[in-house]
Amino acid sequence: MGRHDHHLHAGDALTEAARQRLTTKGEQWTGMRAAVFDALAGFDTPASAYDIAEAVSKAQGRRVAANSVYRILDLFVSANLAMRIESANAYVANSHPGCLHDCIFLICDTCGQITHIDDDRLTSGVREAASAAGFTPVRPVIEVKGSCADCAGTAA
Amino acid sequence: MGRHDHHLHAGDALTEAARQRLTTKGEQWTGMRAAVFDALAGFDTPASAYDIAEAVSKAQGRRVAANSVYRILDLFVSANLAMRIESANAYVANSHPGCLHDCIFLICDTCGQITHIDDDRLTSGVREAASAAGFTPVRPVIEVKGSCADCAGTAA
DNA sequence: CGTGCGATGTAATATTGTATCGTGCGAGGA
């Protein structure tokens, strides 16, 4: 689809890429952060901070508080390791942490699955439209709610 | 900016337009709905359901529960009398209820003010991109966080 | 007069997000 190489990662490779990126930015890659990242990457739909707290709690056999998860998610978002889906109050791991994009998310109302597409022509168009209106864009949020290919048939 | 006539409404005229639109759709225009609409239209920044509940409570001299407000806001959104700002968990009145648009919201992180622009070229581009990915778009959410013209200077 | 239905009220609860303060631990200096 896109023209450039995204270095898609999965599993351990993804975790490793995340670690690299975080340490490169001068942040620590702690056990807790690794656990949160693994939990996040383990979901196949966007996960709320509480979902993640629960997953990490289970994985570690001890209770992990939501606010710790929030802290780490905020860090991840700022480091581009994860993205927040505003219309779902949830988070997804970024499968190509090295690339900076204004992502476009497609969110299936039926199954909750999300896919993300990159279209710099569109996103820069949005930024330009904002600028033209005298606004200084910082973070575009472009999300489309609807039905994914799988659910489009199912849900009449 | 836009090419077509938006029939911008304000104050009583806006309320009246809202009433018209709702009744046209076979819904009732009740006192409660009018009160919620007035409260919503009275805010100059997006208002949360609880903000509105409080405003209506004050106006009516009695306690109005959040869930009544949510019900009515949902109705308003579905009738295009109001729009939900996903990234702010809040609502704004639609000043041109007659027109259907995929709106683009510009949300100032500093003052909370929002402006909305219509750019069918962009929004249809987003819909097309989603369709091209095998996705059936229902409701695009396009919001840009940043600084409005007034705040851009202030907040260095 | 019932009866049904849409709108609203009441209450409880679930979910999401923040604030505050304490604790442990490692890096680096006296």
Place this chain on the structure above:
DNA sequence: TCCTCGCACGATACAATATTACATCGCACG
């Protein structure tokens, strides 16, 4: 070695947002 300083994390409380279940009210209709 010991100190202490900052960072990550824990614990707790709380605030804000959203939903659920059920009761009630009033009105149109037979």
